[in-house]
Amino acid sequence: MEHAAAVIEKRTVGNGQIQVLLRCCGDPDTDSWHTLGISHETTNDDVTAWLGTRKGEVQAQHAALQAAASHLDSLQ
Numbered sequence: 001m002e003h004a005a006a007v008i009e010k011r012t013v014g015n016g017q018i019q020v021l022l023r024c025c026g027d028p029d030t031d032s033w034h035t036l037g038i039s040h041e042t043t044n045d046d047v048t049a050w051l052g053t054r055k056g057e058v059q060a061q062h063a064a065l066q067a068a069a070s071h072l073d074s075l076q
Contacts, residue, residue, distance in 0.1 A: 001025075001066070003059035007051070022054060024062040032058060 009021040016038050024030040034054045036047065
């Protein structure tokens, strides 16, 4: 199964911090908040790279969770 993380919500939590709520495969059980620190030197490319990394982490975590659950099922 190919995993796909998406931004569900975005909020500014302080001067210089933005949070995004990411969800993988439309499954609310995978929801996680991620915080990005912003400075006057932050570029759009920086934001894009940061988000891509966070999405990859959420996707990998979801894949690992599903693999572990499958493995546990096989042990029963």
